Amino acid sequence: MNAPLLQLRGLGVSYGAVQAVHGVELTVNEGEIVTVIGPNGAGKSSLLCAAMGLLRSSGTLALDGVIIARPSVEIMVARGVALVPERRELFGEMSVEDNLLLGGFWRWRKGERDHAARLREVFELFPRLCERRAQLASTLSGGERQMLAIGRALMARPRLLMLDEPSLGLAPLIVREVLQMVASLRELGVSVLLVEQNARAALQVADRGYVLEMGAVVLEGPAPDLLHDRRIIDTYLGIGKKKQPALARA
Structure with a gap:
């Protein structure tokens, strides 16, 4: 086992x-x-x-x-292991897409260049984020912010x-x-x-x-x-x- x-x-x-x-x-x-x-x-x-x-x-x-x-x-x-904290800790003055890309920074620093594929996976899971990829995170609704926080954590492929x-x-x-x-x-x-x-x-x-x-x-x-x-x-x-x-x- x-x-x-x-x-x-x-x-x-x-x-x-x-x-x-x-x-x-x-x-x-x-x-x-x-x-x-x-x-x-x-x-x-x-x-x-x-x-x-x-x-x-x-x-x-x-x-x-x-x-x-x-x-x-x-x-x-x-x-x-990845954590989505209670307060979500998003960067409000950055776009949805840039917030997501930051979530994959650790993999990029290791030399993994799969951020485009990871973005596609997140956008498939949360289509609303794809629609709002250029919007500032601060303009999202509460539900959309939670989706963004989860999506950002998933960019690290936990x-x-x-x-x-x-x-x-x-x-x-x-x-x-x-x-x-x-x-x-x-x-x-x-x-x-x-x-x-x-x-x-x-x-x-x-x-x-x-x-x-x-x-x-x-x-x-x-x-x-x-x-x-x-x-x-x-x-x-x-x-x-x-x-x-x-x-x-x-």
């Missing part, structure tokens, strides 16, 4: 004396979409930033079974794409469209680690899910099982008779 594409063991993140994430065990296998759901302040973004090497962490992180002793952005990018709250600030119809596109990334051979507060939308596209509360995993399993779990329904989906304060205390 192949080793997981990404494996976190006992991952912890602290901000001074405050421990934001502790003891997280998480795996993403090749070809999977895995989601991490939970309330605001649960440590979801800290988990992603630590996995990308943006934050110091304790525990171990392994890619393809190889432990990365000191994860850094440079190492993770070189090993085929094996694992980590997404931090891609539905944030988007209308429900646009959320569905963006997450359907995320689901289609399997066809490009891209695995996904998706952090989301919109539990229903995330579990509908994911293969497996983890529920994070107070920095710790309190529930995990196949996404369809979590979607129909009464604790998830009552706490996160808002259709139970009485919401429970937290799964950890259920």
Whole structure:
């Protein structure tokens, strides 16, 4: 059996004396979409930033079974991992096409000259970006900016794409469209680690899910099982008779 594409063991993140994430065990296998759901302040973004090497962490992180002793952005990018941050971090005064080309800069620096082919792939996935390729990024709608942020990350040809709250600030119809596109990334051979507060939308596209509360995993399993779990329904989906304060205390 192949080793997981990404494996976190006992991952912890602290901000001074405050421990934001502790003891997280998480795996993403090749070809999977895995989601991490939970309330605001649960440590979801800290988990992603630590996995990308943006934050110091304790525990171990392994890619393809190889432990990365000191994860850094440079190492993770070189090993085929990309992150789309919550704020998207686009260059508003640059065109859509130039933003995308910047996403492939690391490959260009290595001597890979396949940026034209990568652009075509992104434009096939997001036809709207092709229509707006000459527009400034600052003039795009919220949904289009999210598509651009994902497209820019794909220019680096990642094996694992980590997404931090891609539905944030988007209308429900646009959320569905963006997450359907995320689901289609399997066809490009891209695995996904998706952090989301919109539990229903995330579990509908994911293969497996983890529920994070107070920095710790309190529930995990196949996404369809979590979607129909009464604790998830009552706490996160808002259709139970009485919401429970937290799964950890259920």
